[in-house]
Structure formats: structure tokens, C-alpha cells
Amino acid sequence: MPSNSPSPDQTIIAEEQLAPGSAASSKESEMQRGNSRKPEPEAEPASGDALLEKIAAELYGISSMLLGEGEEAVGLIEGVVANVDLPTCCDTAEARRKARLLLAADAITLLGQRDASTNEALAAPGDDSGPAGCIEDDDLSAAGVTPDELERMITGPEHHRLRDWLEGLSDSLRVIFVLRAIAALTSVEVAELLSKYGGLAARGWTAEAVRSNFRQALCSLASQLIHATATK
Structure with a gap:
């Protein structure tokens, strides 16, 4: 795990306000639509070992979904917990978000180091970002x-089943x-994390x-769910 990685909050949280259609505008649109996962619990003070x-x-x-279960995933969490600055967090939701950003930065760095020889695992796509998908909206409900x-x-x-599917990606x-x-990170945040921590090819x-x-x-995922339902 990287020991002196700069805090991802320094580059991700302080985003410029851009005109409609820009990355920041897209981020705002994503946040207005709402994430497909359950809403975060109501904010409460961020303090204590229990938190x-x-x-x-x-x-x-x-961590285990990103890196696989084992010591590497555990070690990553230990480092994040040691580095997250709870006193600067206003509430539990902010503490969770900061911890997830730290975890994502360190996990991406490790994945990039695993692939240091070819530097292709997290490489950014070219002008053509890939084949057109069967889903038009970037939301789980789709x-x-x-x-x-x-x-x-x-x-x-x-x-x-989910973990087996993830391993196949x-x-x-x-x-x-x-x-x-x-x-529950936005596309803007994920793009900046990959660009900053994924290596030269990910910039x-x-x-x-x-x-x-x-x-x-x-x-x-939709195809996997259809297949799983058909085989029951």
C-alpha cells in the first residue's frame, strides 16, 4: 500500500464550477438523480472507535470486491482507518465518503502496481470508449x-454469484x-481517481x-441476472 499518497480529497472535492455540459455539470446531474443504492443513514456526529x-x-x-478477499484487502482497510481524519468530518456521511475516497485511491494504486509490466489493466479507452451497450442510462435501475x-x-x-461475476470483469x-x-462515487470522482492513481496509461x-x-x-450484470433466473 502506498505510504505517502496525497489525499484524493485535495483534487476531487475542490472541483471547479463549469458551464452546463461540463464534467462538474454532469456530476451535479448524477447527484440530483440519486444513487441507486439505499440512502445513507441520517447524518450523525463523526467520532469514536465505534464509528x-x-x-x-x-x-x-x-476492498474485497476490488482486490479479492485476503490479507491485501485487510491491509488496505487498516491503512485507510489509520489515515482518515475524523475530527475534520462534520458527520458520519462525510466520514464514510472520505474513507471510500481514500480506499479507492489506494486500491487503484495497488491494481496499477500489479500490472506495472504491461500498464494496460486500467488503461483509459481511446476515442471510442467501447461498444454500445444494451443500457442507455448509467443507473442500476436500468x-x-x-x-x-x-x-x-x-x-x-x-x-x-456477484463476486464470481465481478472476477470475470x-x-x-x-x-x-x-x-x-x-x-456510491460519481463518474467524475472515479475518472479523477483512475487518472491520478492508475498509472501512465490511465491518465x-x-x-x-x-x-x-x-x-x-x-x-x-443484466445478462447475468437473466441467466441466473433462467437456470433456477
Whole structure:
């Protein structure tokens, strides 16, 4: 895990206000639509070991989806918990968000280091960001998944199906899906994380490319759900 990674908040939170149609405008549109996952619990003061333990438990699910279960995922969480600055957080929701941004930055860095020889795993797409998907909207509901269904897919008795599907995705698609659908980050945030921490080949990621790849992942998920339903 990187020891002196600059805080992703320094570059992600302080975004410029741009004209409609810009990255910031797209981010605002995403936030207005709302994330498909369940709403965050009502804000409460961010303090105490109990909150850190709760955040660590939530982060393990995200970390293990990005890196796989094991010591690497656990070590990543330990570093995030040690570095998240709770006294500067206004409430629990902000503490969770900061922790997820730190986790995402460190996980992307590790994935980039795994692929240091080829430097292609997290490479940004070219001008053509990929084939047109079967889904037009970059929202989980477009894949026919409700917040409750996603929660069951993550924690339910058949959670291995989701993990098996994630393992079959490319590193970039897996990162984008997990950070957008599970960690509730925006396309603007994911693009900036990939560009900053994914290595030289990842510097070209844009919010629109993230949206396009997220739709591809959602299309794959919809196909997986159809197949799973047909085989029951």
C-alpha cells in the first residue's frame, strides 16, 4: 500500500464550477438523480472507535470486491482507518465518503502496481470508449436492479454469484462498477481517481468514458441476472 499518497480529497472535492455540459455539470446531474443504492443513514456526529469499526466493516466489502478477499484487502482497510481524519468530518456521511475516497485511491494504486509490466489493466479507452451497450442510462435501475436487490446480492446467501461475476470483469470495469454502484462515487470522482492513481496509461480517463464503461458493466450484470433466473 502506498505510504505517502496525497489525499484524493485535495483534487476531487475542490472541483471547479463549469458551464452546463461540463464534467462538474454532469456530476451535479448524477447527484440530483440519486444513487441507486439505499440512502445513507441520517447524518450523525463523526467520532469514536465505534464509528471507525463500522466504517472498516463497510470498507472490507468494497476492498474485497476490488482486490479479492485476503490479507491485501485487510491491509488496505487498516491503512485507510489509520489515515482518515475524523475530527475534520462534520458527520458520519462525510466520514464514510472520505474513507471510500481514500480506499479507492489506494486500491487503484495497488491494481496499477500489479500490472506495472504491461500498464494496460486500467488503461483509459481511446476515442471510442467501447461498444454500445444494451443500457442507455448509467443507473442500476436500468439493469433491473433495485437497492434492496443489490443489498441481497452483496450480503445474501448467493453473494458468491456477484463476486464470481465481478472476477470475470476486466480490472477497469470491475473498479468502475464497484466504485459507482457499491461505493456510491460519481463518474467524475472515479475518472479523477483512475487518472491520478492508475498509472501512465490511465491518465486519459474522463467522466464520460466512466459512464460508458459503467453502462457496459450494467449490461453484463443484466445478462447475468437473466441467466441466473433462467437456470433456477
